[in-house]
Amino acid sequence: MGLKGGLGARELGGLEHNYLLAPGHTACAGCPMPVIIRHVLDVLGKDTIVVNATSCSEIISSQYPRSAFKTPYIHSLFENTPAVATGVVRALRAMGNDHTQVVIIAGDGATYDIGFGAMSGAMERNEDIIYICYDNEAYMNTGVQRSSATPPLAKTTTSPVGSKIHGKVMPKKPIVEICAAHGIPYSASASIAYLPDFKAKLEKAKAMKGFRFIDVISPCVPGWGYDPAISIELSRLAVETGMWELFEIENGKRKDTFKPGQLKPVGLYLKPQKRFKHLSDAEIAGIQKGILERTKIPLLKS
Amino acid sequence: MNPPNAKPGTSVENKTGSWRTYRPTVDFKKCTKCGICASFCPEGCINIDPKTGAIIDYNYCKGCGICAKECPSKAITMSLEVKK
Amino acid sequence: MKKTLEGSIAVAEAIKNCEPDVAACYPITPSTHIGEHLSEFFANGELKSYVNTEAEISSIAALIGASAAGGRAISVTSSQGLAYMHESLFCAAGMRLPMLIVVGNRSLSAPLSIWNDWQDSIAERDSGCMQFYAENNQEAVDLAIQAFKISEAVNLPAILGMDGFYLTHSVEPLDIPEITEVQKFLPKRVSAVKLDTKNPLTMGAYAFPQYYQGFRQDLHKDLLSAKTTIKNVHNEFAKQFGRKYGNGLIEEYNTKDAEYILISMGSAAGNAKDAADELRTAGEKVGVLRIRCYRPFPSEDIAKALDGKKGVGVFEKAYSMGAVPPVYADVSEAITNCKSRPQLSSFVGGLGGKDVTVDSLKILFGKLKKGVCKEWV
Known part of the structure; x- marks a missing residue:
């Protein structure tokens, strides 16, 4: 599948920039979050209003007096995006606009933690919103503090590696399932390394009404501690090792959208990352065991 | 009356190419114009010219190396940026 | 209708x-x-x-x-x-x-x-x-x-x-x-x-x-x-x-010839008006200034209304803990623009539903005559 296969590349001469997220944003080199946003807007198109939570995605894109967003965009606070989006879409519909998509872009802190109440409310009301969580598994904007999206044992500045406690203790919230349990029409996970899968999910969400949620893994160069060139590679390895499953729950029915036949050893995913550097062989083996039990996919024979 | 609003797409004024330490160079002989580099470029600053191949806008390229890493035909190489 | x-x-x-x-x-x-x-x-x-x-x-x-x-x-x-x-x-x-x-x-x-x-x-x-x-x-x-x-x-x-x-x-x-x-x-x-x-x-x-x-x-x-x-x-x-409320920012009630004025807001100002009416019947020159718009604060209108008055009291149902009551503080600042500054008193009351009666407000007018007073009532 090449350029014509819907990867979102532009066939253009010269240096014209016609993405709905302009260059000149100030994300760290190698940050995959702008890639996620760009493809979201690519699928949703110009008739889209972005509601952004306070996050890296906000500070890299909308530093006064400049903005990277070419669609209408609003940011107000950290915890309130699902309710802001509710207000936007309700007002649009009340004023006779029944076509514009309202999309939330928020990090895992806003989604799993501080904004979860507002999100739960919007889901319970089944507001006509698409919600994209770029999940970098910690509070990166404030300097890598743990969130309820941080995977167990990962080191963050507030789940440090101490003599008694070794990184994060609690498991990661199963957010896709939690959202689906609200009875919303669509809840899915995605990885940009599997771009056609991600875009198919976006297309599916776009065609539906009601609250639609997609959680996209978004490796963080400084937060996870790795070489910026491997952001996409890590997004891929997360799926290939079973750390990140690609699935969707449509009207309550779960379906794996991509399932590796055999899993790569999880060490391939963990070892390039500084946040897992402290792990002992026994801890890695424990993670591996957990993955095999959860996914029921056999480990690749080397 | 002065709300903190901004004009869309004006981030293009930030020439983030100045951040670059490593510079990607495209070997057009190897480039198959598949578009994968452009798809994954975090800056969205790679276009595919149907005649030549991947064109990188160095005004914005931060030199992350994703394009080189993801290129299936190894057409992009990273080398230390020589500052003028 | x-x-x-x-x-x-x-x-x-x-x-x-x-x-x-x-x-x-x-x-x-x-x-x-x-x-x-x-x-x-x-x-x-x-x-x-x-x-x-x-x-x-x-x-x-x-x-x-x-x-x-x-x-x-x-x-x-x-x-x-x-x-x-x-x-x-x-x-x-x-x-x-x-x-x-x-x-x-x-x-x-x-x-x-x-x-x-x-x-x-x-x-x-x-x-x-x-x-x-x-x-x-x-x-x-x-x-x-x-x-x-x-x-x-x-x-x-x-x-x-x-x-x-x-x-x-x-x-x-x-x-x-x-x-x-x-x-x-x-x-x-x-x-x-x-x-x-x-x-x-x-x-x-x-x-x-x-x-x-x-x-x-x-x-x-x-x-x-x-x-x-x-x-x-x-x-x-x-x-x-056909309905008017002062000048939109403040409402002055019998203030023109009044010597003593009680300032308040909301429904308490209604009670203050009743108290002032009763005292007027007894021949006392009292009036009420009601703040209708608290933000932006109508300092100029308040200063104008209070210029030359003998005594002014602010009755409010709020406090700035550890400092002074907020409306009183704003009025204090406003009267610095009076040519002839009235003596300013502060009364805090009605917190958490504590009764504010016409009689209790009449007492406050009485206190204004005796000089500056800062009280929780």
Whole structure:
């Protein structure tokens, strides 16, 4: 599948920039979050209003007096995006606009933690919103503090590696399932390394009404501690090792959208990352065991 | 009356190419114009010219190396940026 | 046409006739009845959109979104609910988003109390939102209609305070302006700055130190200049509907020849007027100054009204813990502009529903004569 296969590349001469997220944003080199946003807007198109939570995605894109967003965009606070989006879409519909998509872009802190109440409310009301969580598994904007999206044992500045406690203790919230349990029409996970899968999910969400949620893994160069060139590679390895499953729950029915036949050893995913550097062989083996039990996919024979 | 609003797409004024330490160079002989580099470029600053191949806008390229890493035909190489 | 209605229902009727695009509410005593009635209007197809939010913080967030999209937006709350909106009030004002928040004024915990005072809205005085206080339910109805118009003219949020229970739950005959009349006074909102896919804009950008203070200073200046709009809208309303409340910012009651004046807000000012009437009958030169608009603070009008008076007392149902009462502090600053400055006293009372009777206010007038006094009464 090449350029014509819907990867979102532009066939253009010269240096014209016609993405709905302009260059000149100030994300760290190698940050995959702008890639996620760009493809979201690519699928949703110009008739889209972005509601952004306070996050890296906000500070890299909308530093006064400049903005990277070419669609209408609003940011107000950290915890309130699902309710802001509710207000936007309700007002649009009340004023006779029944076509514009309202999309939330928020990090895992806003989604799993501080904004979860507002999100739960919007889901319970089944507001006509698409919600994209770029999940970098910690509070990166404030300097890598743990969130309820941080995977167990990962080191963050507030789940440090101490003599008694070794990184994060609690498991990661199963957010896709939690959202689906609200009875919303669509809840899915995605990885940009599997771009056609991600875009198919976006297309599916776009065609539906009601609250639609997609959680996209978004490796963080400084937060996870790795070489910026491997952001996409890590997004891929997360799926290939079973750390990140690609699935969707449509009207309550779960379906794996991509399932590796055999899993790569999880060490391939963990070892390039500084946040897992402290792990002992026994801890890695424990993670591996957990993955095999959860996914029921056999480990690749080397 | 002065709300903190901004004009869309004006981030293009930030020439983030100045951040670059490593510079990607495209070997057009190897480039198959598949578009994968452009798809994954975090800056969205790679276009595919149907005649030549991947064109990188160095005004914005931060030199992350994703394009080189993801290129299936190894057409992009990273080398230390020589500052003028 | 006059209808005998509970204050909350009357205000809900007035809001309905303002044809908001989005109402977003969360129940909290004593403002709950307003939200209930709005949801009933929605159920009957008389309101375009009603959002049952899961918390007040989402009510105001929905207002931020609705207003940014160019809609007319309303919420109602009280006490902890308004406190829960705190950061969003600053944000809504800073983003210059018009909206109306009707507050059934109530005390703040702890201890828990559902009864009336003004600590809730006065705690939000620094937010950049306008604040109005209604003396009675007719004024609450009229202010709701005026507040939408003012808010949308100056692009700032408005808080309309009505005393919990004293107003929200009292029943009296009221004139609810007909929808056709309201439409003439308050046309559909037209906003040039909004979320519009045909004319994209980034709203709510963040500002580095070279810009931030400038934005905040502009907000202050614009809030101050809103006073002219508030007066104009009030006059326009008076012309069309025949009801007038002072000059829109303050109301002076027998102040011209008065030697002693009691200042207050909300329904307490009504009691103060009764107290002053009784004392006038006994030959005492007393009057009342009611602050109708607390933010922006009408310093100039207050200084003018108080110039040359012997004694002035501020009666308020709020306190700035560890300092002085807030309305008193503002009036103290205002009278520095008097040529002949009156002696200023402060009375704090009515917190958490503590009774404020006409007789108790008569006593305060008596205290003014004896000199400067600072008391919790």
